[in-house]
Amino acid sequence: MSARYIPLLVVDDDPAMRRLLRTSLTVQGYRVFEAATGSEALEIAGHQAPEVILLDLGLPDIDGIDVIRRLRGTGSMLPIIVLSSRGDEQGKVEALDLGADDYVTKPFGMAELIARIRAALRHRLQEQGAESVFSSDGLEVDLTRRRVLVRETEVKLSNKEWDILRLLVIHSGKVLTHRVIMQEVWGPNVDVQYLRIYVRQLRQKIELNPQRPRHIITETGVGYRLRSAG
Amino acid sequence: MTQAEPTPSVPMAAPAWEPEGYALAAAAVAAGVLCAFVISPIAGPENTNLVFLVFVIAVAVRYGLGPSFLASVLSVLALNFFYMAPVYTFVVADPTNLVTLLFFTVVALVTSHLAALARSQAIAARMRAEQAEALYRFSRRLSELVQLDELLEATLDQVTSMLSLAGVLILRDEGGKYRMRTSGEQSVSIDPIDLSVVQASWSREMNEREAMRVGGHFYFPLRTSHGGLGSIGVKRDWATAPLTGEERKLIGAIADQAAVALERVLLATERDEARMAAEKERLRSTLLASLSHDLKTPLASITGAVTALRQYGQLYDAAARDDLAAMIQDEAERLARFVGNLLDMARLEAGGVRPRLEAVDVGDLIGTALQRTEGLLQGVETHVAIDPELPMLNLDPVLFEQVLVNLLDNAARYAPPGSTVEVGAELRSDRVVLSVTDEGPGIPPADLGRVFDKFYRSENGDRKRGGTGLGLAICRGFVAALGGDIAVANRAAPDSGAHFTISFPQGAFALPPQESAAP
Incomplete structure (x- = not known):
């Protein structure tokens, strides 16, 4: 990471949470702006040009979901990571559907949060020129040559398996909702069971222990995420 | 009616x-x-x-x-x-x-x-x-009634059918208030001053008074030993058709019988309320004890570790500092689990659990549940056996994952180090049966029926990580909400562990996807 401080906006009405994020993200090379309300968040997002937003959904004035809607409504593609609470899977899915990039569930570990922020920032850069080879923990996927290596052994994937894996690789480290994957791979109106069956088959081929997957992580009630350890 | x-x-x-x-x-x-x-x-x-x-x-x-x-x-x-x-x-x-x-x-x-x-x-x-x-x-009819509303209706019916008079019942309520009920659908408006006169007649001193005329109504007290419970009023044009002595006697008799039944129903209601209040009080005190224990214990460890690190950090070597930090993390996670359990329990009790059913791969959920409990299951082998023929089930994945996490959490609490926790899922003719089996001490046979009760904690075992007494109660609540059954048994050999099973009937099987929508 360069010596440049990346501007980041934290939106949370809890001062302790803002303090924690300010302290721990500053040492990670971020310049942290803080907002306690939705309207403050929209104002700072407009004036300070943050490169990523951490957004709590339960804000005192405007619902966090509405903050996402308004930001995306202005055409902003600013990466948004939602800070959500356990049990609010619907809120997460709604936020993702509205254009949030990812989420972490409170209470979260700092390593997890930083991985999410990096993944979100990386994808903004990648949109200009994506890297074509993904490599993580013994799994290597070459997008241009359409090749998958597991511990240096090539594995053959069916078309649909490849489509799913390719999508996950393009968004590696980021959660993808069931809806998004199904839409991209099959088009509208497909039974979620197909997705689950293909993910199971894919895991059989690329996971060391398919019952305890290390690459394709299930985000229960939301979707899947390809873990990116590099 | x-x-x-x-x-x-x-x-x-x-x-x-x-x-x-x-x-x-x-x-x-x-x-x-x-x-x-x-x-x-x-x-x-x-x-x-x-x-x-x-x-x-x-x-x-x-x-x-x-x-x-x-x-x-x-x-x-x-x-x-x-x-x-x-x-x-x-x-x-x-x-x-x-x-x-x-x-x-x-x-x-x-x-x-x-x-x-x-x-x-x-x-x-x-x-x-x-x-x-x-x-x-x-x-006889009154003696069979237990609901206040039915009783009031029966009384008004009786007045109407025996005397062909429309009646109104005014009942004493808490805090100087009253409730009114009229026969049939019609509503009766009673002058507030008239009403206060009627209300005054319910006091113990006035209780001896007979029927009295107030406004356009003739009121008969519902007398009991504790003063009047209310009055039955009947409307009669006083000038042209006064009530005969016979009619008064009859309404008086109806009023007296209604008063006896009313007192009985009110006492029964009070008794039920008292019993419920006592039960609530018992649960509240258990909850408070649980809260103060389960919240304070990790907080004490966290506070101790944090103050040690801040004030004497330089005295510890790196390994000791990491140990303290790891303890803080463990205890914070324990707190988070406890608070999560409390929230789940509160949702269950408030009737706020609305499952969002979708076709799920049970094997996948077992994987995520094991991942979430990885830290708890350290030092314990886990063995997973999933039937390859297992159909997908229509479940709420979030709720069901929590059920599995709670069962694994429970198993981790009792499983001795080095033992194996088995997780299985199999298709048995018309049911899918999931199981979590540990090699702990098992459950005292007398307690098998109470394991899923709220705040039940086994006296067996070494209580190394005292449970909250909520996890299994939540399992039962969630599994029921998903249309399944949860049960527990001890393994055949004595002291060889507990065997939890969750079974889902065919109705919970996800239908195979439509061929027309095939990829």
């Missing part, structure tokens, strides 16, 4: 005008004339008056005083006309006949009066018997 046993309407007073009684009185005299014609040749004309007397008495007994008077007068005229010289005229020639007619008139009038009196007494007795019967049925 439905009434189990319709109460017959009981007439309150003898009907005033029965034209058929008078017509039949005339007919009876005509019959007497005919009869006398037949009898007089045999018994002698001097006894014909007895024939008429019989008919007059019969009319009196059957139709009362008025018709029998008419019969008496007509009989005198008929006697005179048909049997006294000169016949077929109303002229009385013989003075002895005049005396006979006079005596006949007196005797007829007196006997018909007596007979009518006997009749009206018989009618009154029958009416009283019918009323007593109706009141008895009413009291």
Whole structure:
């Protein structure tokens, strides 16, 4: 990471949470702006040009979901990571559907949060020129040559398996909702069971222990995420 | 409204005008004339008056005083006309006949009066018997009712059916308030001043008072030993149709019976409320004890570790500092689990668990649950066996994952280090059965039925990581919400561990995806 401080906006009405994020993200090379309300968040997002937003959904004035809607409504593609609470899977899915990039569930570990922020920032850069080879923990996927290596052994994937894996690789480290994957791979109106069956088959081929997957992580009630350890 | 046993309407007073009684009185005299014609040749004309007397008495007994008077007068005229010289005229020639007619008139009038009196007494007795019967049925019906609303309705029904009067019930409520209920759908507005007068009558001192007239209503107190519970009011136009003594007695009797039943229902309600309050209180104190223990213990560790790190950090080497930090993390995670359990329990109790069913791969959920409990299951082997034939199930993945996490959390608590926790999922003909089996001490047989109760904690085992007593209760609640069954048994060999099973019937199987939507 360069010596440049990346501007980041934290939106949370809890001062302790803002303090924690300010302290721990500053040492990670971020310049942290803080907002306690939705309207403050929209104002700072407009004036300070943050490169990523951490957004709590339960804000005192405007619902966090509405903050996402308004930001995306202005055409902003600013990466948004939602800070959500356990049990609010619907809120997460709604936020993702509205254009949030990812989420972490409170209470979260700092390593997890930083991985999410990096993944979100990386994808903004990648949109200009994506890297074509993904490599993580013994799994290597070459997008241009359409090749998958597991511990240096090539594995053959069916078309649909490849489509799913390719999508996950393009968004590696980021959660993808069931809806998004199904839409991209099959088009509208497909039974979620197909997705689950293909993910199971894919895991059989690329996971060391398919019952305890290390690459394709299930985000229960939301979707899947390809873990990116590099 | 439905009434189990319709109460017959009981007439309150003898009907005033029965034209058929008078017509039949005339007919009876005509019959007497005919009869006398037949009898007089045999018994002698001097006894014909007895024939008429019989008919007059019969009319009196059957139709009362008025018709029998008419019969008496007509009989005198008929006697005179048909049997006294000169016949077929109303002229009385013989003075002895005049005396006979006079005596006949007196005797007829007196006997018909007596007979009518006997009749009206018989009618009154029958009416009283019918009323007593109706009141008895009413009291039997009341004794079967346990709901306040049903009781009020039955009481108003009774007033309406026995007296053909619209009633209103005003009940004492807490805090000087009152509740009102009227018969049928109509609403009755009662002047607030009238209402306060009625309310004042419920005090213990006023309790002895009889019915009273307030506004357009006549109010009868619902008397009990603890003062009036309320009043039954009936509407009557006071000027044209005052309540008779009989009617007052009847409403009073209904009011008294209603008061007894009302007191019983109110006492039963109070008793239920007291019992519920006691149970609530017990749960609250258990919850408080649990909260203070399960919240304070990790907080104490965290506070201790954090203050040690901040104040004496330089005294520790890197490994010791990391150890303290790891402890803080463990304890914070324990707190988070506990708070999560509390929230789940609260959702269950508030009835706020609405499963969002979708086709899920149970094997996948077992994987995520194991991942979430990785830290808890350190030092324990986990073995997963999933039937390759397992169908997908229609479940709420988030709820079901929490069930698995709670079961694994529970297993981790009792599994000895180095032992194996088995997680299985298999298809057994028409059911999918999931199981979590540990090699811990198992559950005391006497407690097997209580394991899923809220705040149950096993006395068995070393309590190395005291549970919250909520995890398994949440499992039961969530599994039930998902349409499955959860059960526990001990493994066959004694002290060889607990075996939890969750089974889902065929109804929970996800239908195979439609071929038309095939990829």
